[in-house]
Amino acid sequence: MPLHPDLEALLDMVEIATATGKRPVIHALTPAQARREFDDASTALDLPPATLARVEPLTIPARDGQRIDARLYAPRLRGEGEPLPVLLHFHSGGFTVGSLDSHAALCSALAARTPCAVISVAYRLAPEHKFPTAVHDALDALAWAGDNAAALGLDGTRLAVGGDSAGGTLSAVLALAARDDAALPQPCLQVLCYAGLGGTTDTASHQRYGQGHLLDTDTIEWFYSQYLRDAPDRADWRFAPLRAADHAGVAPAWIVLAECDPLCDEGHAYARKLAGAGVQVTVREYPGMVHEFLRMGNIVAEAGHALDEIAGALAQRFEAVSAETADAQ
Template sequence: MTPSFPSASIMALHPDLEALLDMVEIATATGKRPVIHQLTPAQARREFDDASAALDLPPEPLARVEALLLPTRDGQRLDARLYAPRAHGDGPALPVLLHFHSGGFTVGSLDSHAALCSSLAQRAPCAVLSVAYRLAPEHRFPTAAHDAIDALAWLGSHADTLGLDPARIAVGGDSAGGTLAAVLALAARDNPALPQPCLQVLCYAGLGGRTDTDSHRRYGQGYLLDTETIEWFYHQYLRDADDRGDWRFAPLLAPDHRGVAPALLVLAECDPLRDEGHAYARKLADAGVPVTVREYAGMVHEFLRMGNIVADAAQAHEDIADALAQAFGSVPGGPHPHMASLNSAPAASSR
């Protein structure tokens, strides 16, 4: 049975988000809020981190928050941060989510996603390893993809020493971080030396590499993430036009999606990237991959990190944590009934 997917339609913005966007529009028009694609990358990074602190709740207090350095293939080291709900050595090995932050491959940091990562660690519960992959334009494509693959390889060989379970690794991220998680699922399928993820969590991920979908036309201006800003991000990251056709930038274009990890796609209804999320879900389902789609009505891009604005952010955190718990629970004792049923059941949606 082929999974069914919600049809595209325009619904009202959540009233709290509508109020936020009204304030953003006024601040932009009066020059009090900079337009991100008119800034330098360094300025954009400061603006992104400052906005993150204002929109999101404080990080959850956890028993373990540990700074790490991860080696890369070219001899550099990546900052990373491990979140865990209990101290190292206190109990059995924890499953772990390898997480990559949003920001168009150009902005974003460990700090901008501290609240999201700590929330998922607390709710699942599991460990979350957040990786600060190298950013563009200083490090253009495919550096971020290489960093993600290197991080997964390192985690697989060092999980035991960190008190983590190498057999229960999920990969995930939001926006550009979701792109990297999708890339990892494909790369791991093709490379048995890499840990095989038990779940890929793709939150409003960039998957198609284009800005010509219906959701781009509907929501590409005035809904927080503008198409012009997306193209600015792509310009920072990509080396040339040919990179747009590379599946490591646009996983939707991969020639074969069979055999990748089961997927949870978290989508925002009023998001220019929504349609490519649905397209990717269909691509996975057609390839026989278990897939669940959660589309949140009235939400905009980045809503997972707007806990100060909308309660739906906390509900989405719970939904992701539940999917992680089920996926992690399926590994030691065989497929979890929920995950196993996704091959034939219609994809779920919160709409």
């Protein structure tokens, strides 16, 4: 299917603005400049955050003694009704850009629609914090969420992990790590939205959509150069979960893909890898969409449709866990 006409118009404007010097190419900026550009674009492209009863700042201790900022979104106040299940969410941005604010609309929408609590995690960014700092921050956030859910008035027995792009990478890593570490909370679902999973830029979708479709191959490589310390990091499964030796026994996966996205093929490859290992996996590929389309509610209605489907998948899985728990008692 061809590119969605509204996205085609957007990309035409982006191309003109770039050619005339009105819009900078992200990989030509400093990381600090790129972060400001990313956050500004997020505000312009997405809808305003949903109005929720509860939005709270949090801080999560990291293993090196630092603290990670986070934000809790919930559609009702603590103590109103049964404790809400939890989605631990990690934002996109190539491990280099992105923030709590850039993903406020997405996280609040999922909290309202599921309904559930969403804990959005501001893992530390490269190049100030190279691989595997983001992985360690994600692992520490998962452990903290399990330990502190009850104190926050949430149900830590129903906990999913999810994210978009780099955040999806971290979520896939958490599912693998939790399978191998019984001390970690065991996610009941992994939501992987156009995640980076292969660590390369040589697939057919990279060749087809790696230029002129918002996320360019040059930008992807720039992100990788900011994040990775050396060549061996690129083969590490904590950066490229497709390279993990074994995928059996991980949490069920809901995989969201955009047709016109360089990362589309690795998403399908990961789905095949999970299915081949006996993992329950559902793939939703959205025709005519580009990378980051979930945060383009001002541009395409498909963003809202995809969020509805993600919320439905979360609600169904949370309900199934509740039923399994009741049957076991």
